[in-house]
Amino acid sequence: MKSVFFFLFCLRCENHHEKLSVFCWTCKKCICHQCALWGGMHGGHTFKPLAEIYEQHVTKVNEEVAKLRRRLMELISLVQEVERNVEAVRSAKDERVREIRNAVEMMIARLDTQLKNKLITLMGQKTSLTQETELLETLLQEVEHQLRSCSKSELISKSSEILMMFQQVHRKPMASFVTTPVPPDFT
Missing domain, CATH: 3.30.160 (Double Stranded RNA Binding Domain)
Incomplete structure (x- = not known):
């Protein structure tokens, strides 16, 4: 001054x-x-000494400077509050994203477990049907071989045995092979 x-x-x-x-x-x-x-x-x-008036003006200016400094500090504090609020909002969003990701991962794990269980059931059904299919194919190949290679008399003598094998196959009803479909929906 x-x-x-x-x-x-x-x-x-x-x-x-x-x-x-x-x-x-x-x-x-x-x-x-x-x-x-x-x-x-x-x-x-009316006159006054310039130094006295100067001191009065300096005092007024200093008072206003002090007010401006307080105002500046209040504004800085408000800016800091807003920055803290921004950070809190961002953190809350990140936390929500983590929760959603965890929930999705848990849902995917549940779906994977359901899929595994469904596939185990379906593979069991397929294995059972495949075994029966292979048995019938082997039987048919054997019978066709007998029909081609056996003489008439041999075929007549083996026919009761062949028919007995067919009866054994037919004892197991087709309804026993009908599989319950596994629903493709997931919960």
Whole structure:
């Protein structure tokens, strides 16, 4: 602030080219001592020492500076609150994403377990049907071989045996091979 004070005392009067050293309280402006004593324009006015008025102005300016600093601190505090809020919102979103991912992973694991169980059932059905299919194919190949290679008399003698094998196959009803479909839906 001393540099402002020095600046005010360095200014010169436009009329007398002297330093401004007096404050005209009536006009509210700085003047030189000649304007105050003999200038004529300030006759009957009230004067104050420039240094005293300067101190009053510095005090007012410092008060306003202090208010601005407090305002600045309040604004900085509000910005920090908003930044904390932004971080809290981002963290909450990230936590929600983690929860969703965990839930999805658990759902996928459940689906995988359901799939495994369904596939075990289906593979059991397929194995049973495949075994029966292979048995019938082997039987048919054997019978066809007998029909091709046996003489008439041999075929007649083996026919009861062959028919007995067919009866054994037919004892197991087709309904026993009908599989219950495994529903393709997942819960």
